[in-house]
Amino acid sequence: MAGLDPEFTELPLRTLADAALQRAADLGATHADVRVERIRTGSHALRDGELERTVDDVVLGLAVRVVHDGAWGFAAGITVTPDAAAVLAEQAVATARVSAPLTSRRVELAPEPVYADATWVAPCERNPFAVSESERIGRLRELSARLLASDGVDHADARVTFVQENTFYADLAGSSITQQRTRIDPEFTALSVSDAGFSSMRTVGPPTGRGWEYLTGIGWDFDAEIAELPELLAEHVKAPSVEPGRYDLVIDPTNLWLTIHESVAHATELDRALGYEAAYAGTSFATPDQLGTLRYGSELMNVTGDRVTPHGLATIGWDDEGVAAQTFDIVRDGVLVGFQLNRQMAAEQGLPRSNGCAFADSPGHIPLQRMPNVSLQPAPDGPDTAGLIDQIEDGIYVVGDKSWSIDMQRYNFQFTGQRFFRIRNGRLAGQLRDVAYQATTTDFWRSLRALGGPQTWLLHGAPNCGKGQPGQIAPVSHGCPSALFTGVNILNTRTDGGRA
Known part of the structure; x- marks a missing residue:
């Protein structure tokens, strides 16, 4: 199973949170929380087996949220240093001060137990980002080729999106929580162009909180669904229109x-x-x-x-x-x-x-x-x-x-x-x-x-x-x-x- 990503855990997470929370408390916030997040998104899209688009994008940033004088304040930035975190706390409190006279009801939060040094990692057997790009694209090409080799299939689209989301949360009450989750969303579509017009049929495998193992038969059998898709499409092309x-x-x-x-x-x-x-x-x-x-x-x-x-x-x-x-x-x-x-x-x-x-x-x-x-x-x-x-x-x-x-x-x-x-x-x-x-x-x-x-x-x-x-x-x-x-x-x- 994949563990916490070291590129995230090597960040000064606790130091960032302490700087923001201390500054918010010094300025009179009755509640403050900090989120440090790193979200990595990858995707590939193929048309008739040829790569049309590939993406590997990372978002990293810091958010500070406060309740001050009964009003919310929020600020966020992309500089992950203690000084920057303290400045964000100041900005969040300043926003709350502006908002307070306009707030019709003071913000109150339902209580929640404190969770100190807690960790949660979603199950993932193969992190998609640890799989080579050639293997990922090769799998999409392989399934696309099976569709294109079938009678009645004129075009085939294949795409997959995969995300790794890392979050560190801390608040003034004393909670500090580190989490990681991975998700993947594959989809394959067979298209027919004939005298009957344009018709399509796509896989129905769901997006899921898994890793690359999902596309190799763990959790859903894409090979079996790809094998039956051309026949389903051919039947759809000839099917009668429904009577209302x-x-x-x-x-x-x-x-x-x-x-x-x-x-x-x-x-x-x-x-x-x-x-x-x-x-x-x-x-x-x-x-x-x-x-x-x-x-x-x-x-x-x-x-x-x-x-x-x-x-x-x-x-x-x-x-x-x-x-x-x-x-x-x-x-x-x-x-x-x-x-x-x-x-x-x-x-x-x-x-x-x-x-x-x-x-x-x-x-x-x-x-x-x-x-x-x-x-x-x-x-x-x-x-x-x-x-x-x-x-x-x-x-x-x-x-x-x-x-x-x-x-x-x-x-x-x-x-x-x-x-x-x-x-x-x-x-x-x-x-x-x-x-x-x-x-x-x-x-x-x-x-x-x-x-x-x-x-x-x-x-x-x-x-x-x-x-x-x-x-x-x-x-x-x-x-x-x-x-x-x-x-x-x-x-x-x-x-x-x-x-x-």
């Missing part, structure tokens, strides 16, 4: 994760529900006054938030406010029971503790409330996916995510996918084209009639969830089983404008 109407759906985790992300995870961010994100990302239909009463979905629906699931994109030891990773309920037995919080919102709501949902995407940004891994739980004794399909006389099986649309309150939505299979009498009966499913959030989740068992559960996700002004991105995973929904409205994207 109401259908029962079996939705695969490779598609359902995105519906969870947009209609549940974003909707239960408390800052959004309170209106803090209205100017940029919208609000939420799931408002705090409905906590404990809103019937979000059927009684089968149990959704949790966590930062502890192995290989999750949002999995971490502590968040960017020094709050330890934990698991909490968001929807229980179909009822809204919890929101995602940071320390300030937890205190404002009269709660004893944050549930660890603060994150900043770089040392130059202040931490925001960001979603953890938000996951739909399987039925403990539920069937496999074939068992769910067997329950449907006339319906559609949905695999892989593609385009989506949802309103600013996370209520009315429309999703497409990579692959749609007609279900007749409990069996798959060929692919369909031009399919989108449309619903309101509560109608959709209330139509949940059956869940697959743990054997169908998959952790998928997105590396680039956007939020905030200035904008930030965050990696997040969503686990879910296969699931059966009844009477969902199906649109034909060709007749309604656009194509799936």
Whole structure:
């Protein structure tokens, strides 16, 4: 397993933090925290086996956040010396002093235990940056060549992005935490150009908190998926267009994760529900006054938030406010029971503790409330996916995510996918084209009639969830089983404008 990167740990982390925290305390800050971050991002992109782009980028910086006279102050820089850290503390306090007269409510933070000299390193068998560039590009070329050698595949795209994120956090209370996590996001697309038009089909392997071992068969079998992709594409090219109407759906985790992300995870961010994100990302239909009463979905629906699931994109030891990773309920037995919080919102709501949902995407940004891994739980004794399909006389099986649309309150939505299979009498009966499913959030989740068992559960996700002004991105995973929904409205994207 990869250990802490010496290029990070050889920095004077403790000295930097001490300089900033001491200066903030001398200036009267009631809270101060310091983050030193080094984020290295690599990527390769190939078109028809030829390299089009390669990136190896490093961001290194220092951030100081304070509460002074009941107001937030923040400053960040790229000079990592004790003197520079002390100056950042001065700038953060100066910002708080300007903000204090404009602050309608004094900042209070929910308490959190002190974690002194704590360390957390995500599991990673082969750090992608320790793998030679020739080996990385060679693997992408190898899989691209297999696609291009198949009948009906005219072009092949391959890309992979990989990130190593190192963070040191310290605060006036006495916590000092060093962390490292690695993530990787591969994707391969086969394209066909024929008399039937332009068609594409891509892999559905999820981004994950792993290293280069992921592309060699540990955690996902890309070789097997590449082998089946040309046949799936050929069938898609010839598939009939869907007849609009109401259908029962079996939705695969490779598609359902995105519906969870947009209609549940974003909707239960408390800052959004309170209106803090209205100017940029919208609000939420799931408002705090409905906590404990809103019937979000059927009684089968149990959704949790966590930062502890192995290989999750949002999995971490502590968040960017020094709050330890934990698991909490968001929807229980179909009822809204919890929101995602940071320390300030937890205190404002009269709660004893944050549930660890603060994150900043770089040392130059202040931490925001960001979603953890938000996951739909399987039925403990539920069937496999074939068992769910067997329950449907006339319906559609949905695999892989593609385009989506949802309103600013996370209520009315429309999703497409990579692959749609007609279900007749409990069996798959060929692919369909031009399919989108449309619903309101509560109608959709209330139509949940059956869940697959743990054997169908998959952790998928997105590396680039956007939020905030200035904008930030965050990696997040969503686990879910296969699931059966009844009477969902199906649109034909060709007749309604656009194509799936």
